[in-house]
Amino acid sequence: MIEIRKATLEDAAAIVPLWKQLMDQHHEIHRIFQLVKGSADGLLAAMQSMLANDKTAVFVASDKDRIIGFAMASLGRRPPQFILGLRGSISDIFVEEAYRKAGVATQLVAHSKQWLLSNGVEYIDMQVTVDNTAAMRFWEKQGFGTVNHYMVMNDTSITIRNAHVQDAAQIAYVHINTWKTTYTGIVPEAYLEQMELKARTEMW
Amino acid sequence: MAQTSDNLFVAELHGVVVGFATAGEPSEDKGYDGELYAIYILQAQQKKGIGGMLFKAAISYLKGKGNKSMYLWVLEENPATEFYRHKGGVPFDKKEIEIGGKVLMEVGYGWEI
Numbered sequence: 190m191i192e193i194r195k196a197t198l199e200d201a202a203a204i205v206p207l208w209k210q211l212m213d214q215h216h217e218i219h220r221i222f223q224l225v226k227g228s229a230d231g232l233l234a235a236m237q238s239m240l241a242n243d244k245t246a247v248f249v250a251s252d253k254d255r256i257i258g259f260a261m262a263s264l265g266r267r268p269p270q271f272i273l274g275l276r277g278s279i280s281d282i283f284v285e286e287a288y289r290k291a292g293v294a295t296q297l298v299a300h301s302k303q304w305l306l307s308n309g310v311e312y313i314d315m316q317v318t319v320d321n322t323a324a325m326r327f328w329e330k331q332g333f334g335t336v337n338h339y340m341v342m343n344d345t346s347i348t349i350r351n352a353h354v355q356d357a358a359q360i361a362y363v364h365i366n367t368w369k370t371t372y373t374g375i376v377p378e379a380y381l382e383q384m385e386l387k388a389r390t391e392m393w
Numbered sequence: 394m395a396q397t398s399d400n401l402f403v404a405e406l407h408g409v410v411v412g413f414a415t416a417g418e419p420s421e422d423k424g425y426d427g428e429l430y431a432i433y434i435l436q437a438q439q440k441k442g443i444g445g446m447l448f449k450a451a452i453s454y455l456k457g458k459g460n461k462s463m464y465l466w467v468l469e470e471n472p473a474t475e476f477y478r479h480k481g482g483v484p485f486d487k488k489e490i491e492i493g494g495k496v497l498m499e500v501g502y503g504w505e506i
Contacts, residue, residue: 342407347443349450352401352413359410360403363433370436375470380493 191288193296195304196247196259201236203256204247208232211283218318221341248300250284250293258284260297262305277302277310298331361389402450404434404443411438414447416455416463423486425503427455427463432473444476452506462505466490469498477502 196204209232215222225231239245239261250258260282267274279301284293305313315333317324352360365384372381404412412434419428429451434443455463464485467474478484482502490499 345407347411347441347446348405349402349446350405352398352403354396354398356403356410360401360413363410363413363435366435367433371471371473372468375468375497377493377495380495 191250191252191257191291191293191296193248193250193293193300195300196240196249198237198240200247200249200256201233201240204249204259205229205232205236207256207259207283207285208236208281211281215318218320219341220344246301246304248297248304250288250297252288257288258282258293258297260294260301262301264305264308264310273311275309275311277305277308277313279305279313279315294327295331357393358386358390360393361386364389364393400454402447402454404447406438411435412443412447414451416451419464423464423501423503425462425464427458427460427506429455429463429465431465444473445480448480452504456506460506462503464501464503466499466501469500474500474502480504 209229212222212224212232216224236247240247244265245261245263248260248262249256261280263278263280265276265278267276279298282294282297284297302313313333314336315328316339317328319325319338365386368376368384369381400417401415402413403410404414412432414432415430416427417430419425420430421428429448432444432447432451434447452463465477465482466488467477468490469487482504484500485503486501488499488501489496491497
């Protein structure tokens, strides 16, 4: 019998290995998910601070007291100009391989949604990587639809080429920015301040 | 047709300019037949090898023109002096320069290329 409950601070150490597995799976998908070496201690501290924070909640699924899955939910307040100001987010969710296809994740999501709604959220969102079609189907089944396509600049290497006339403004920006960062404290402040982008663009 | 500069090189990352270098005829007679006028790289993008790439591009350009040597002026207090020394630059001269009413010292570095 799988039991779902809200995690407490004492659960932190038992959740971290599952959290780590989830992150390791994402590691392959994109470099934005990659963790630094020896990050396990950092994860424990992060999990403890989430569990201690009343704006976040972690729900755990356990089988005879052993935690086999979890989900995270968090509350956020958006700038006042938005009609929907209170945002609820469900983030990392993970269920051990052996316990999948049994509705555990669905129950974790249900508990997360209820907690968010009990805190007055006006909408609930979550993010899923585009390659993960199984996960997308799961979230659609939970009632989610796609609003945004989150895009990240592709990896590119540095290239060197001859400058064109059209590069003038960008070259001027590098020129002024480098002067200011390198020469602050060396060249008089007033001189650095009067360097203007327009004049430098024309110069280049 | 885009107007392209043959002695001004840009380093691009993610499709935008993060650094540039320019070289050409010596502006002073210091016994060198080429001059590296400047290398600029956004500070946050330094120490990633971009300087070396721009330096190489400038040198290939000068070599292509048949030059055998080059020099450059850099403020003595500019941390980039370390880069130029690392690239084999030999200090050969110093001069005062006034910037914004303050007198600063510039060091001349020279290379056989």
